[in-house]
Amino acid sequence: MTLIAHMTDLHLRPRGLACYRVSDTNMFAERAMQSLRALSSAPDALVITGDLTDRSDPREYAVARELLSRLDLPIYMIPGNHDGSADMRREMRDFPGISESGDGKVFYRADIGDLQLIALDTHLPGRPEGELGKDQLAWLDATLRDNAKPALVALHHPPALSGIGHMDRIGLLDAPALAEVIAPHNHVERLICGHLHRPIIAGFAGKIMTLSPSTGHQVVLDLTENSPPQFNFEPAAYFLHYYSRSSGVISHMSYVENFPGPHDFFADEGVVWPGDEA
Secondary structure, X not given: OEEEEEEOOOOEOXXXXXXXXXXXXXXXXXXXXXXXXXXXXXXXXXXXXXXXXOOOOHHXXXXXXXXXXXXXXXXXXXXXXXXXXXXXXXXXXXXXXXXXXXXXXXXXEEEEOOEEEEEOXXXXXXXXXXXXOHHHHHHHHHHHHHOOOOEEEEOOOOOOOOOOHHHHOOOEOOHHHHHHHHOOOOOEXXXXXXXXXXXXXXXXXXXXXXXXXXXXXXXXXXXXXXXXXXXXXXXXXXXXXXXXXXXXXXXXXXXXXXXXXXXXXXXXXXXXXXOOOO
16 A cells, blocks of 8 residues: 655745734644654655745755654655745755656656555746646646556646635646546546645546645635635645555545544443444
């Protein structure tokens, strides 16, 4: 089996500064890493699908390096609209895949246990929308044709619509072209995304798209065309993608916050657990 943790939209800030005036994203990210370390089953890797930083500031990347250095597992990342491709390559070059990605956009392939990760870059300089571009789409098609290993395709901007109007308007511009590339490839097990700061599962090109909530603040759930751009502090979470040959990819949402429990279902005196009758 293979277990991959999927976090997104950390929006790290320079020490002492909040995100959007009120969101202590650095503290939220610290808590997310503590939650990851406390899991009963250690993941084989962590994948961060963009917006690692809030303003692509070198001080924010320094916070990211210090924070992620506490994890004893491989960490893969891609840029979001708040990051910069060149900035991430320069500041995070020691992380796997980054230095091998060449110039321009940051995209690469990596083996993680029984899965292959195909990491894509949707960053558009100075714009909130995302775009892959013809060169990256051609590389993706060739990569999927060359390797039939079960694949997770990671990108920041989700290619499927969410129904949240103000976020859908800053989505992936070339989503139809991406659909044409991945639709024929049956070994694409999952698309994993960020950007929307909400847990969302949707179909796209005959595949499943799993969009993780943020480790910090969340976008307000308002399914109207003219929904205002607002956020709140619903519980932070991330996804765990479990893969086995018999099950394929199964995605579980793991909350960062600690809740009361665990409590035994059959704790009363005299109650026999199922299977223990003998």
